[in-house]
Amino acid sequence: MRQNWVVKGILIWVLGLVCLSLNPCAVRADAGPKPSMEFNIVYETDTVLTIVEGIQFECSDATCADAEALKEAGPQRFTCEAATCSSLAYGYADYHRLSIRFSDGVTRESNVFSKSHFDAVYRVTVRETDLWVEETGGRINPMLLIIVGGVVGSLIVGLLVVATIVLLVMLFLKSRKDAASFEASRWLFIVIWIVALPLYAMGGYFALTLPITAAVECIIAFIYAHIRDRSRWTLVTVVLLINLLTQPIVWGSVTNRADGGSFAGLAILEIIIILIEAGVLYGVQRKSLTFKETLILSLILNGASFGIGLLLPI
Numbered sequence: 397m398r399q400n401w402v403v404k405g406i407l408i409w410v411l412g413l414v415c416l417s418l419n420p421c422a423v424r425a426d427a428g429p430k431p432s433m434e435f436n437i438v439y440e441t442d443t444v445l446t447i448v449e450g451i452q453f454e455c456s457d458a459t460c461a462d463a464e465a466l467k468e469a470g471p472q473r474f475t476c477e478a479a480t481c482s483s484l485a486y487g488y489a490d491y492h493r494l495s496i497r498f499s500d501g502v503t504r505e506s507n508v509f510s511k512s513h514f515d516a517v518y519r520v521t522v523r524e525t526d527l528w529v530e531e532t533g534g535r536i537n538p539m540l541l542i543i544v545g546g547v548v549g550s551l552i553v554g555l556l557v558v559a560t561i562v563l564l565v566m567l568f569l570k571s572r573k574d575a576a577s578f579e580a581s582r583w584l585f586i587v588i589w590i591v592a593l594p595l596y597a598m599g600g601y602f603a604l605t606l607p608i609t610a611a612v613e614c615i616i617a618f619i620y621a622h623i624r625d626r627s628r629w630t631l632v633t634v635v636l637l638i639n640l641l642t643q644p645i646v647w648g649s650v651t652n653r654a655d656g657g658s659f660a661g662l663a664i665l666e667i668i669i670i671l672i673e674a675g676v677l678y679g680v681q682r683k684s685l686t687f688k689e690t691l692i693l694s695l696i697l698n699g700a701s702f703g704i705g706l707l708l709p710i
Contacts, residue, residue, distance in 0.1 A: 430471065431488060432515050435481040439522045443500060450476040450496035454489035460508045463493060494520065494527055559591045560640045567634070567680045576680050578629040585633045592636050610639045613697040620693055626684060635697065638676050642669045670694045
């Protein structure tokens with residue numbers, strides 16, 4: 397009875413964290429990548445100027461008639477130093493405009509500009525009365541690097557998908573014989589760790605959110621298994637393997653969008669991920685877990701990683 401209250405307490409804490417983070421004026425993503433803008437300032441003025449403060453306006457209209465300042469929410473913000481400006485957001489609008497006040501007391505506004513790269517780089521030309529902003533590319537954009545990166549990335553993704561599917565199928569087959577546990581199939585679970593850890597290490601080279609999210613969910617799974625008196629290493633290993641399936645889905649969906657995606661799209665994606673994880677957990681552990689329990693566990697895991705994503709500046 398006490399264990400049920402502990403599980404309910406964890407669930408309420410996770411849901412409370414999610415609800416508190418849902419500001420209707422800001423789009424909150426998971427612990428995935430967040431689009432950014434970097435502005436390189438070039439002066440064409442007669443005097444040397446420094447930046448005092450600035451605002452980045454977001455617009456859905458091409459004329460920026462509906463301009464609203466980019467709101468500060470967690471890591472989402474627009475910042476300026478004496479000679480540079482940059483912004484990071486959970487999601488950008490279709491059009492943008494800058495308004496920057498300089499040391500000569502003049503506030504200069506820019507032309508309306510758009511964004512085509514996930515991490516976009518701009519040149520901002522400061523003129524006597526206004527600013528001219530043009531996108532110059534992404535942070536890293538040599539064609540050769542794109543080709544090589546595409547080939548290497550395809551090989552890694554292919555290996556990840558094949559390894560994940562094969563290991564999941566083997567776990568499903570073992571579950572039919574009531575052998576999908578660390579104690580009954582120790583060799584299979586060791587293979588899963590041997591395959592998973594190098595893949596997470598490679599993913600961490602591109603973004604630390606990949607191994608961090610997996611680590612958070614594995615820790616929560618271990619605590620949950622301890623509280624509910626389930627096989628700890630069985631549940632942790634299955635969660636580790638499931639993340640190899642779901643994290644590429646999240647990253648593929650988010651990074652293919654220059655604006656980072658809408659809140660509705662991210663919410664639907666989160667629901668799909670929760671259902672996928674619950675279904676796989678139940679399919680592999682149906683001898684020891686009910687579908688209701690796997691659904692609650694999946695909600696706890698994704699809620700925890702969602703909350704961690706709000707705190708990470710990466």
